[in-house]
Amino acid sequence: KHKQPGYAIATISLKPRGGIPGDASSAQIDLMADLAEQYSFDELRVTHSQNIVLPHVRKSDLYALWQTLDEAGLAPANLDLITDSIACPGLDYCSLANARSIPLAQKISERFADLGRQRELGELKLKISGCINACGHHHAGHIGILGVDRKGTENYQLLLGGSGAEDASLAKITGPGFTEDGVIDAIETVTDLYLEQREDGERFIDTYRRVGMARFKEAIYG
Structure with missing residues (x-):
């Protein structure tokens, strides 16, 4: 949830099946930087749980954001689940x-x-x-x-x-x-x-x- 109506906090899980927790390729890092610029006022944050947060995303942009992440292998839906270690x-x-x-x-x-x-x-x-x-x-x-x-x-x-x-x-x-x-x-x-x-x-x-x-x-x- 976001305190500003119409916005959401989007978490990118860096925990793909069989992957190294928190690991990302240089291409994925570049992509996340571009997505932060496009969708989150040029801001992203690294969390202690080894994930990435885009803190200010318009709800109307969430599906487009997810599509891009999914194509890049960055959309595992496991936030706070057992594999989000x-x-x-x-x-x-x-x-x-x-x-x-x-x-x-x-x-x-x-x-x-x-x-x-x-x-x-x-x-x-x-x-x-x-x-x-x-x-x-x-x-x-x-x-x-x-x-x-x-x-x-x-x-x-x-x-x-x-x-x-x-x-x-x-x-x-x-x-x-x-x-x-x-x-x-x-x-x-x-x-x-x-x-x-x-x-x-x-x-x-x-x-x-x-x-x-x-x-x-x-x-x-x-």
């Missing part, structure tokens, strides 16, 4: 990291690629950090993943219940860590339990807070 550079690019973040985010994007499934899960903030410096804000994710070094092997701790919104809270570690594939399986277990347990109108974070960590730990670890 945040991931730090991780071990691929950062000397501080204990584990890789980008390949994990890509695998999660593929596992949950079906848009109908994403929409069924609804608002779900997934955040990945490759070390305790928390550049991916894992501690503030509805589902957070922290990469750790376990005797020279990449390992991933799963956290639940965080929020960086007005209902701020710190996520809690569920228990022992996982391999890369294991943590993706654990996320699927957690989201399946959410769908089973949620009440009308509940987001993932709401169901987690009502049901409690113990029920989720039981599902994950048996």
Whole structure:
């Protein structure tokens, strides 16, 4: 929504299926700059969630804007869904990291690629950090993943219940860590339990807070 009648705030998701969160080609960046000039008073903003915002778009221009974005591969409709994740550079690019973040985010994007499934899960903030410096804000994710070094092997701790919104809270570690594939399986277990347990109108974070960590730990670890 926009406070000015007739306008909207348009978010461009940089989270295509199997893509690197927040990544864009030089041609896509040039295009977004042109679109900001044409449709948004020459203004765009980079968000902490690794997306691009055009803050002042006429509602009458939204369809034309979407058509151009769609042709350029910049129109995945996954804002605030599980594949709209945040991931730090991780071990691929950062000397501080204990584990890789980008390949994990890509695998999660593929596992949950079906848009109908994403929409069924609804608002779900997934955040990945490759070390305790928390550049991916894992501690503030509805589902957070922290990469750790376990005797020279990449390992991933799963956290639940965080929020960086007005209902701020710190996520809690569920228990022992996982391999890369294991943590993706654990996320699927957690989201399946959410769908089973949620009440009308509940987001993932709401169901987690009502049901409690113990029920989720039981599902994950048996």
